[in-house]
Amino acid sequence: MKKWTRRAFIGxxxxxxxxxxxxxxIRPGNRSSKVAGLIASEGETVMxxxxxxxxDNTVTAIIPHAEMGQGVHTALAMMLxxxxxxxxxxxxxxxxxxxxxxANFTLLxxxxxxxxxxxxxxxxxxxxxxxxxxxxxxxxxxGGSASVRFTGQQAMRIAGAAAKSxxxxxxxxxxxxxxEELTAKNSIISHASSKRSATFAELAPAAAKVNIxxxxxxxxxxxxxxxxxxxxxxxxxxxxxxxxxFGMDVQVPGMKYATIKAAPVFGSKxxxxxxxxxxxxxxxxxxxxxxDAVAVIADxxxxxxxxxxxxxxxxxxxxxxxLNQAEIMDRYRKAxxxxxxxxxxxxxxxxxxxxxxxxxxxxxxxxxxxLPFLAHATMEPMNCTAWVHEGKCEIWCGSQNPLGxxxxxxxxxxxxxxxxxxxxxxxxxxxxRRSETDVMTQAILIAKEVDFxxxxxxxxxxxxxxxxxxEATISRMKAGxxxxxxxxxxxxxxxxxxxxxxxxxxxxxxxxxxxQYSSPASFVPWGNWRSVDHSTHGFLTESFIDELAHTxxxxxxxxxxxxxxxxxxxxxxxxxxxxxxxxxAPLPANWGRGVAIAQSFGSIVAEVAEVEVSVEGKxxxxxxxxxxxxxxxxxxxxxxxxMESGIIYGLAAAMTGEITIENGAVAQSNFHNYPVTRxxxxxxxxxxxxxxxxxxxxxxxPSTPVIAPAVTNAIFDATGIRIRQLPISKxxxxxxxxPST
Amino acid sequence: MTSLKINGKEYVVDASADMxxxxxxxxxxxxxxxxxxxxxxxxxxxxxxxDGQPVRSCxxxxxxxEGKNITTIEGIAPDKNTLHIVQQAWIEEQTPQCGYxxxxxxxxxVALLNENPSPTDEEIDAAMSGNICRCGMYSxxxxxxxxxxxxxxxxxxx
Ligand code: FES
Ligand code: FES
Numbered sequence: 001m002k003k004w005t006r007r008a009f010i011g012x013x014x015x016x017x018x019x020x021x022x023x024x025x026i027r028p029g030n031r032s033s034k035v036a037g038l039i040a041s042e043g044e045t046v047m048x049x050x051x052x053x054x055x056d057n058t059v060t061a062i063i064p065h066a067e068m069g070q071g072v073h074t075a076l077a078m079m080l081x082x083x084x085x086x087x088x089x090x091x092x093x094x095x096x097x098x099x100x101x102x103a104n105f106t107l108l109x110x111x112x113x114x115x116x117x118x119x120x121x122x123x124x125x126x127x128x129x130x131x132x133x134x135x136x137x138x139x140x141x142x143g144g145s146a147s148v149r150f151t152g153q154q155a156m157r158i159a160g161a162a163a164k165s166x167x168x169x170x171x172x173x174x175x176x177x178x179x180e181e182l183t184a185k186n187s188i189i190s191h192a193s194s195k196r197s198a199t200f201a202e203l204a205p206a207a208a209k210v211n212i213x214x215x216x217x218x219x220x221x222x223x224x225x226x227x228x229x230x231x232x233x234x235x236x237x238x239x240x241x242x243x244x245x246f247g248m249d250v251q252v253p254g255m256k257y258a259t260i261k262a263a264p265v266f267g268s269k270x271x272x273x274x275x276x277x278x279x280x281x282x283x284x285x286x287x288x289x290x291x292d293a294v295a296v297i298a299d300x301x302x303x304x305x306x307x308x309x310x311x312x313x314x315x316x317x318x319x320x321x322x323l324n325q326a327e328i329m330d331r332y333r334k335a336x337x338x339x340x341x342x343x344x345x346x347x348x349x350x351x352x353x354x355x356x357x358x359x360x361x362x363x364x365x366x367x368x369x370x371l372p373f374l375a376h377a378t379m380e381p382m383n384c385t386a387w388v389h390e391g392k393c394e395i396w397c398g399s400q401n402p403l404g405x406x407x408x409x410x411x412x413x414x415x416x417x418x419x420x421x422x423x424x425x426x427x428x429x430x431x432x433r434r435s436e437t438d439v440m441t442q443a444i445l446i447a448k449e450v451d452f453x454x455x456x457x458x459x460x461x462x463x464x465x466x467x468x469x470x471e472a473t474i475s476r477m478k479a480g481x482x483x484x485x486x487x488x489x490x491x492x493x494x495x496x497x498x499x500x501x502x503x504x505x506x507x508x509x510x511x512x513x514x515x516q517y518s519s520p521a522s523f524v525p526w527g528n529w530r531s532v533d534h535s536t537h538g539f540l541t542e543s544f545i546d547e548l549a550h551t552x553x554x555x556x557x558x559x560x561x562x563x564x565x566x567x568x569x570x571x572x573x574x575x576x577x578x579x580x581x582x583x584x585a586p587l588p589a590n591w592g593r594g595v596a597i598a599q600s601f602g603s604i605v606a607e608v609a610e611v612e613v614s615v616e617g618k619x620x621x622x623x624x625x626x627x628x629x630x631x632x633x634x635x636x637x638x639x640x641x642x643m644e645s646g647i648i649y650g651l652a653a654a655m656t657g658e659i660t661i662e663n664g665a666v667a668q669s670n671f672h673n674y675p676v677t678r679x680x681x682x683x684x685x686x687x688x689x690x691x692x693x694x695x696x697x698x699x700x701x702p703s704t705p706v707i708a709p710a711v712t713n714a715i716f717d718a719t720g721i722r723i724r725q726l727p728i729s730k731x732x733x734x735x736x737x738x739p740s741t
Numbered sequence: 742m743t744s745l746k747i748n749g750k751e752y753v754v755d756a757s758a759d760m761x762x763x764x765x766x767x768x769x770x771x772x773x774x775x776x777x778x779x780x781x782x783x784x785x786x787x788x789x790x791x792d793g794q795p796v797r798s799c800x801x802x803x804x805x806x807e808g809k810n811i812t813t814i815e816g817i818a819p820d821k822n823t824l825h826i827v828q829q830a831w832i833e834e835q836t837p838q839c840g841y842x843x844x845x846x847x848x849x850x851v852a853l854l855n856e857n858p859s860p861t862d863e864e865i866d867a868a869m870s871g872n873i874c875r876c877g878m879y880s881x882x883x884x885x886x887x888x889x890x891x892x893x894x895x896x897x898x899x
Contacts, residue, residue: 240832240843242844380776429839429876676873
C-alpha cells in the first residue's frame with residue numbers, strides 16, 4: 001500500500017480517453033481516473049473528486065452525504081461555491097457514488113477527536129492513520145451532525161479554494177499578468193486593466209496543468225458571499241410535487257414486492273412454518289424462511305402482507321421469552337449494584353476526591369433517574385429494493401451509510417465489492433436509524449432466492465418492533481453543597497456508554513467529581529438515536545443541576561451562570577436565552593418556566609420552555625426559546641429548521657416516548673401506542689443564533705438533548721414535582737394542581 | 742378488473758375487495774407521491790382526495806372509489822408548468838425537511854383551504870393534527886397555510 005501523506009490530499013491527472021482532469025483527491029496514490037470515471041460525463045472536466053466544471057460553466061459539487069432533509073446538499077455546495085467565487089445560479093450538486101474514494105474520513109476524525117483542533121504537526125499522521133481506519137471501516141455515513149463540520153470545513157471549502165487558485169494561475173499564465181491583478185467573481189476571472197476575462201470552463205483545461213496549491217487560502221468570514229446566507233434548498237421543489245424519490249418509491253422493471261416478519265423476541269428463530277394456505281393465495285410468488293424471519297414475495301405489498309398475516313408461524317422460545325420491562329430495569333439496577341460493591345464500575349471521569357468531599361458537605365442531594373428505550377419511528381418505514389443477478393447485486397435504498405451497505409452486500413453474497421451497486425435515494429427521516437444495514441441484508445437474502453428485483457417493505461409494526469433502540473438507563477447522582485449552596489462534590493453512576501465519549505461530562509465547575517458506569521448485558525439491539533448518548537446525559541445533567549439550584553434556593557438560571565462563569569460561550573448563550581425568554585416575567589397560574597443548556601457536536605444550545613399543567617395533570621408546552629452558538633451557521637434558515645426539528649423530536653420522546661418489552665418482545669407497534677408530537681401539541685419555537693466564530697458545530701442533533709430537561713424543569717416550576725422518570729406521561733401530576741375556586 | 746379515475750385519467754387496475762387504494766395508486770398506477778406511513782389511518786402520509794374530500798387511502802378499499810374522482814399530489818397543480826398555490830407557499834416557506842410526509846400535508850392543507858379559505862391557527866391545528874411530521878416542521882406548515890390563504894385572497898380579488 002502506498003504511503004499516505006498530507007500532500008496526497010491534493011493531486012492531479014489526465015483521464016484515459018482524453019478527458020481532462022484536475023484532481024483534488026482524498027486518496028493514497030494515483031487513482032483519480034477511477035473516480036473521475038464514476039462521476040464525469042462526456043465533455044466535463046473533473047476539477048477534483050469534490051467538484052467538476054462543465055463546458056457550459058456549471059459547477060457541480062460532489063457531495064458524499066445523503067440528504068435526509070437537513071439541506072446538506074445545499075449547504076455543502078454553498079461552502080464550495082463561496083470559496084471558489086462561483087456563480088451560485090450555475091452551481092448544482094451530485095451525490096457522490098458509494099465508493100471508497102469518498103470514505104468519510106474527515107467525519108471519523110471528528111468523531112474520535114471530539115472538538116479538538118489538531119496541532120498542525122500531528123495532522124499528517126492522524127490523516128494517515130484515519131484514512132486507513134476509514135477505508136477498512138467503509139465509512140461514508142451521514143451522522144454525528146458532521147457534514148458541515150468536517151466534510152464542509154475540511155473538504156468542500158479547501159476544494160473550492162484550490163480550484164479557484166488553479167484557475168487564477170491559469171489565467172495569469174495565459175495572459176502573462178500577475179495573479180494579484182486578477183479577480184474571480186460569478187465563475188469568471190477578469191483582468192481589469194486589460195479588460196480581459198474568461199469563464200471558469202474556458203480556463204479549466206489550462207488550470208489542469210497548473211501546480212496544485214498545497215494549502216489554498218480560505219476566506220475569512222467577512223469575505224463570505226454565500227456562507228451565512230439562506231439560499232433556497234435544492235431538494236425542496238421536488239418534495240412539494242410528489243416527484244421526490246425516496247427508497248420506498250423506487251420502481252425497477254419486473255420488480256415484485258416482499259414484506260417480512262422477524263421473530264418478535266430478539267435472537268429467536270423460526271420453529272415451524274406452515275405454508276400450505278398462503279402459498280395458494282392470489283399473487284403470492286414465494287414464501288421464505290430466513291431462519292430468524294419469514295418473508296413473503298408477491299405481486300404487491302398488500303398481497304404479501306395479507307399472506308404473511310395468514311401464515312401460521314411458530315417461533316422458538318429463548319431465555320428472554322418471558323422477560324418484561326420491569327425485570328430488565330431490575331437487572332440493570334442489580335448489575336450496577338454489583339459493580340459498585342465489587343469495585344468494578346468503569347471510570348468515565350475523576351477529579352479530586354468526590355467520596356470524601358461528599359462526607360464533608362453541608363447538604364447532600366441524591367437522586368435516581370430512569371429513562372426508557374426509544375424507537376426512531378422515521379416517517380418512511382424501512383425498505384430496500386435488491387436485485388441479485390449474474391454475479392452482481394444492485395441495491396436501491398435511502399441510507400446514511402451507502403458504503404456500509406455496499407460492503408455488507410459484498411460480504412453476504414461473497415462477491416467482489418465492485419460487483420455491488422448502491423443507488424442511494426432520498427431518506428424519509430434518518431435520525432440514526434438509516435445508518436444500519438439490517439434491512440438491506442434481509443432484502444438481499446430475499447432477492448437472491450429469485451431472478452427478479454424485489455422491494456422489501458416493512459410494515460410500521462415491523463419498523464417499531466425491530467428497530468435498534470436508544471438504550472433504557474438508570475442513573476444515580478449525588479452532590480454535596482457547601483453552606484452557600486454551591487456544589488463541592490459530584491458523583492454519577494450510569495449504565496451504558498456508547499458515544500460521543502464526552503457525553504457524560506458536565507459543563508459546570510465542581511471541584512470533586514467521580515463519574516462511573518456499568519455495562520450490563522442487554523438483548524435489546526442498540527442503535528444511534530438522534531444525539532446518541534447526549535439524549536440521556538442532557539436530561540440527567542440538566543435535571544440534576546436544577547435540583548441542586550432549587551435545594552440551594554437559587555434561581556436555576558443564575559445558578560448555571562455562576563457555575564459556568566469561566567466559559568464565555570456558555571455565558572453568552574445563557575444571557576441570550578434569558579433575555580429572549582423574558583426569564584422571571586410573571587406567568588399565568590399553573591404555568592412554569594424551565595431552562596437547560598448543553599454542548600454537543602460542537603454547538604451549544606440553551607432552551608427555555610414554558611409549560612402549563614392542567615387540573616387533569618395534562619402538560620402543554622406553549623413556547624420554547626432556543627439560543628444556540630454553532631460557531632457559524634452556514635445556512636441560517638436551514639439551521640433554524642434543524643433546531644426546530646430536533647426540539648420536536650426530543651419533545652415527542654420526553655412527553656410520551658417509551659418502548660417497553662413484554663414477554664421478550666416490543667409491546668408497541670404503531671403511532672397509536674407509540675405516539676409522537678402532532679401539530680396541536682407543538683409549541684411555538686423561537687431560535688436565536690450566535691455566530692461566535694468558533695469552528696462550525698452540528699445542526700441536526702444538538703437541540704434534542706436539551707428539550708426534555710427544559711420541559712421537566714418547567715414542570716417543577718409549575719407544580720413542585722420533580723420528574724425523574726421519562727416519559728412525562730408516566731408521572732401523575734394531577735395532585736399538584738388544585739382546581740381554582 | 743376495476744376502473745379508477747385518478748387525476749382525470751382512467752386506470753384499469755386489479756384490486757381485491759379489501760385492497761387499500763394506497764397500494765393500487767402506488768404500485769399499479771405508478772403514482773408514488775402518495776406515501777405509506779402507518780397503514781392504520783394514524784399519520785396522514787397517504788392522504789388523497791375523493792370527490793374533493795380528504796381520505797386516508799391506506800384504509801380506503803380501492804373498489805369503493807370506483808366511479809369517483811380521485812386526486813393525488815401529482816394532480817393538484819393546475820397545469821404542468823404551474824404549481825398549486827399551496828405548493829408554491831410550501832416552497833416559499835421552505836417547509837419540507839425530509840419531505841416524506843409533505844404530500845399528505847399538502848393534500849390535507851388543500852382540502853382545508855377549499856372548505857375554509859382563511860383558517861385560524863386553531864382551525865389549522867384541528868384540520869392538520871392527523872398528519873404527522875417526524876421532522877417536526879409544524880410551524881412551517883402552519884405558516885405556509887397562512888401564506889397560501891393570503892395568496893388565495895389576493896388572487897380572488899384580482
Ligand atoms: S399511511 Fe395512511 S394514515 Fe398513515
Ligand atoms: S418533512 Fe420529514 S416527516 Fe415531515
